[in-house]
Amino acid sequence: MNLKEIQDLLQLKALSLPSNLDTIEVRTGYTSDMLSCVMTGALSGSVWVTLMAHNNIVAVASLLDIPAIIITENAQPDELTIARAREKEIVLFSTPRPTFEVVGKLWEMGIRAEET
């Protein structure tokens, strides 16, 4: 499943947009709002679902090679966060839906917790 397909199916708003969404493949996902838990649990290449929107999410994603973050419940990252995400080539998506629903939909699409 590539990021373009995920964006379309979940009707996500992209806050930082690289040109090649359809070339970024994602097979695993992780969700938590506690950054240290993400550090422990998220696999590289995962999509990360969180309602945390402050700029440390970009640093964490960058360290873990997480290509995309879905920010739920319309939590709004500030301009600095979006600029950093662009710089680090990390896609930030925004959605009004709650984390539970987003994760459920991702699972339906075949995104799993572990590499299969």
Added chain:
Amino acid sequence: MFPIKPPISDDEAAKITRLEELAYELSVGKVMTSKVYSLHPEQTMREALDQFQKHKISGAPVAIDGNLLGILSIEDLIRSLRDGRIDLTVTDYMTSHVITARKEDPVIEALKLFVKFQVGRLPVLDSDGKLVGILTKGDITNGLLNALQNDFENEELIRYRASHLFEDIVSDRSTLTLRYNVRKNDFSRGGAASNNIKKALLRLGATPQIARRCGIAVYEAEINLIIHTNHGGVLRVEIEPDRITMEAYDDGPGIPDISLAMQPGYSTATQEVREKGFGAGMGLVNIKSCVDEMNLSSSSDRGTSLYMVMHLDKTKHLA
């Protein structure tokens, strides 16, 4: 190939590729063909035909001493053949209203001209208005490809140099030390030092796994300095061919009970800090699981010092 319909939206602007950037950076003069087969206006169309065949070209500028008078294309030649008047002069068939490109202009300007006027080639003039070259879309494609290739080679070279650092410098013990000051409560730069360290390790030839593990360990240490210290502290990373030593130290207030601090889920972070997503009580636990050696010492008068080592076995040696 290039979206040139202004104005472009923010979304489109974010999609600008390196190739498109290059179209703005490269000048016409860099990609044009400088060897120009120009025609004299008094030459006959038959002579022009010979020139086109000889040099395998499909058009040529018409000029005297570098002063551009017109342009002749293969279409003009066909017209003269159809008319049966191939012995008339170039002046009779050339287009005298010529679209030109300037040598100093970025390639993107020339591309706009190609799109707008649907021409096959653009004579290139210097700042004095003299003919100095000719530009086709093929020249632009070649120029951009060469520039991309140069980009790539430069990046390769930097990587190569960095990853051979330890081979090139001979000593009994070579060490590269990176040092970062981390300020108390500076959440906006949280992760900046650890990201830089990860990047440096990759440049130096560490595997992605090693760089990631070091990155996570240093990140947690960095965040601890931001949250828990009196005045922030220092991150120090010492890189050697066979190991990476990472240290975080501060001047207080110290950890009263280290074994309690090492327990998963234990945290002294304030509510405010927790709301930012920190204070899960997993930082030190994460560090321990990432590095090969970890030592934490602390006292209320000297502050805290966290020592972490990652051993690089033979297969993972840097350089």
